[in-house]
Amino acid sequence: MLLAKDFTTPYRAARALADGHNPYDVIKPVGVFPFDEKFLYPLPTAIATLPLERFNVYTAGAQFMGISAALLAFVITRDA
Numbered sequence: 001m002l003l004a005k006d007f008t009t010p011y012r013a014a015r016a017l018a019d020g021h022n023p024y025d026v027i028k029p030v031g032v033f034p035f036d037e038k039f040l041y042p043l044p045t046a047i048a049t050l051p052l053e054r055f056n057v058y059t060a061g062a063q064f065m066g067i068s069a070a071l072l073a074f075v076i077t078r079d080a
Contacts, residue, residue: 007061013039013046014053 013023023046027039039046052060 005061007064008035008057009037009039010041010045010049011053011057011060013041014049017046017050018053 009027012027016023016026023039023043029035029037049060049064052063055063
C-alpha cells in the first residue's frame with residue numbers, strides 16, 4: 001500500500017503529473033486516509049514534489065522531510 005502519511009497526496013499528484021495527467025482529475029476519494037479525499041493542494045505542491053516522484057513513496061517522504069528540516073535549520077540559524 002502506498003503510504004507516507006501527509007506526503008502521500010502530493011506524491012501521488014507528482015506521479016500523475018509525470019504520467020501526463022491532471023492530478024485534480026486523477027486523484028479521487030477511494031478509501032481510508034490518505035486516500036479519503038481528492039487532491040486539494042495548489043498545483044505548485046505537485047510540481048515541487050516532481051523531483052522525488054522517481055523514488056518509492058517511503059524514500060521520497062524521508063527525503064522531503066530531510067530537505068525541509070535542513071532548510072528550516074538554515075533559515076533559523078543564518079543570521080546567528
